[in-house]
Amino acid sequence: MTVKELTKILSTIEDQEVRVMVKGYEGGFCDVENINTEPIHMALDVNEEWYYGKHEPVDNLYEATNTNYHIVKAIIL
Numbered sequence: 001m002t003v004k005e006l007t008k009i010l011s012t013i014e015d016q017e018v019r020v021m022v023k024g025y026e027g028g029f030c031d032v033e034n035i036n037t038e039p040i041h042m043a044l045d046v047n048e049e050w051y052y053g054k055h056e057p058v059d060n061l062y063e064a065t066n067t068n069y070h071i072v073k074a075i076i077l
Contacts, residue, residue, distance in 0.1 A: 003075070022077065032077050040076070043069035 010020075021029040041058040046069060058071060 035075065035077055037075055039073035041071050042074040043071055045070070 020032045022032055024030050042055050043058050043061060044055050046056040046061065047054055055074070058069075061069070
């Protein structure tokens with residue numbers, strides 16, 4: 001999802017005072033906090049294990065020789 005897509009969806013919510021939350025690790029929900037608006041370089045579709053997120057910051061990649069990853073700029077909520 002892009003910032004533009006997220007902004008479009010959020011702008012359709014009539015009550016702009018509604019809280020924004022994300023799923024908790026094993027259950028429950030957490031408030032969105034500390035949004036870093038500085039984009040980082042993210043490699044898409046790197047991880048296949050179900051317990052990892054699909055994407056990985058380029059700085060965290062162990063397989064630096066693999067240049068087949070699609071790299072995008074991303075912010076983390």
